[in-house]
Amino acid sequence: MKNRNESISHCVDGGLLRPKPMSMTKAIQMLILTLAVVASFSSCDSFEHTPWQHTSPSEPSNQWNLRKLNAQQNEDSVLKIAFIGDTQRFYSDTKAAVNFINRLDSIDLVLISGDISDFGLYLEYEEMSRILKELRAPFFAVIGNHDMINNGERLFLDHFGSDHQVIEYDGYYFLLHNTNSISVAFDGSLPDLPRIESMLEEIPSGAPIITVSHVPPNNVDFDPNMQEDYQKMWADNGVVLSLNGHNHNYRDWKMLGVQYINSASPSKGEVVEITMVDTNYSIKRHQF
Numbered sequence: 001m002k003n004r005n006e007s008i009s010h011c012v013d014g015g016l017l018r019p020k021p022m023s024m025t026k027a028i029q030m031l032i033l034t035l036a037v038v039a040s041f042s043s044c045d046s047f048e049h050t051p052w053q054h055t056s057p058s059e060p061s062n063q064w065n066l067r068k069l070n071a072q073q074n075e076d077s078v079l080k081i082a083f084i085g086d087t088q089r090f091y092s093d094t095k096a097a098v099n100f101i102n103r104l105d106s107i108d109l110v111l112i113s114g115d116i117s118d119f120g121l122y123l124e125y126e127e128m129s130r131i132l133k134e135l136r137a138p139f140f141a142v143i144g145n146h147d148m149i150n151n152g153e154r155l156f157l158d159h160f161g162s163d164h165q166v167i168e169y170d171g172y173y174f175l176l177h178n179t180n181s182i183s184v185a186f187d188g189s190l191p192d193l194p195r196i197e198s199m200l201e202e203i204p205s206g207a208p209i210i211t212v213s214h215v216p217p218n219n220v221d222f223d224p225n226m227q228e229d230y231q232k233m234w235a236d237n238g239v240v241l242s243l244n245g246h247n248h249n250y251r252d253w254k255m256l257g258v259q260y261i262n263s264a265s266p267s268k269g270e271v272v273e274i275t276m277v278d279t280n281y282s283i284k285r286h287q288f
Contacts, residue, residue, distance in 0.1 A: 060161035061129065062176075065138040069109060072138070074170045080106050082137065083272040085113030085214070085245030085263035087128055088146060093266035098134050100271055100288040107137045107273075109169065113245030113263045114144025114180075114214030116160070120152020125159045140167060142176045144214040144245065145221065148183040164192070166199050172210060172276070173203045179213040179230075179244075181223035188223065191230060200237050208279050209239045216244035216260060218253075234258045240279050250285060 082101045087094040101110060112132070117124035132139055143163040147156045156163065163178040177199070179191045191213070203209060211234065217227045234242055235256035242260045250270060251262035261283065264270035273284040 060157070060159060061132070062140050062161035062165060065140060066167060069138040069167070069169055072108075074108060077277055078106075079170060079172060079276040080104075080108050081210075081274040081276070082107045082110045083113070083243060083261070083263050083274055084110070084266055086115040086144070086248050086265035086267075087112070087132075088115050088118040088265070088267075089124070090265065090267040091127060091131060093269070094128065095131050095134070096269075096288055097266040097271055098131060100286065102134070102136050104271075104273060104286075110135055110137050110139035111174070111212050111243060112139060112141035113212060113243060114142045115146045115245060116141055116144065116156065117147050117149075117152055120147055120149035120155065122151075122155060125152075125155045129159050140165075140174070140176060140212075142212050142214055143178050143180065145180040145183045148180055164195055164199065166202060172208050175199055175203075175209060175211045177211065177213050179215045179217070179222060181215065181226070182221040186223045186225075188225065190223070191226060193226065193229060193233065197233065200233070203237075206238070208276075209237060211239055211242045213242075213244055215246045216242075216262060218255070218260075219246055221246065231255050231258070240276075241274070241281060252283065 082104060084094075084097055084101075101107060116128050132141075141160045143153065143156045143160075147153065153163075163176075165176045167174040167176065175196070177191060177196055181190050184190050200209075215222045217230050222230075235258055239258050242258055243263065244260060245263045245265075247262050248265040249262070249268060250264040250272060251260075253260050259281070261272065261274070263272055264285075269288055271286045271288060273286060275282045275284070
């Protein structure tokens, strides 16, 4: 067995223990390591973020996509919309959907019916935002109930923008809003009917309106005490289409004369294409 004193790497000088002087090679190695650590913290992209991070992108995508939409010109009277939703953790499927949409002819804009994330985490928003930015057409997303988990609501506002927004393009008005009643324990605050009514008042009378939200009013996760008023509000204001998600599968139905369309998740290998001429519309389901 090694003597205990032999394992001590110090020398005695005047009764004091002093460390042995560091060799030049060791000193250079330590300097390089120190510089590498400092450099790693000087770059935001060189180390992994915590999933609960709140760092914001420079600008929410709905804002810069609105500028992109306003800058493009519709060469005819036909409006073409690509419609998807519930991307969640389906990264490869969403990338395939993006590539497919980019190959479709003359898509004016892409609408995403919420649940961008699955757990409302920063890294989910970052990765899905990176994929969606590959879309050639302007894209706009609404908030889903999964997007409101943890710090997700704040992250959605940072990455995509307001959860209530009116977008006008080529005479059509898109009313984006939050219908995630389940996320607020059905406390009557979502959907925010007074806020939506004020948004409707900003839209010119007789203009074609397309509403976009996540949870449809016939779903158990929509506040049952608000279903009737919500559906009547659309009918009274001449809404042409109400686009929703949450179910992951395509569906279409009518209530009080209003056409509702439920998007398919990219995990189902489906993209919905909506073509509009004035208030007339046609629906085409694409498999990819």
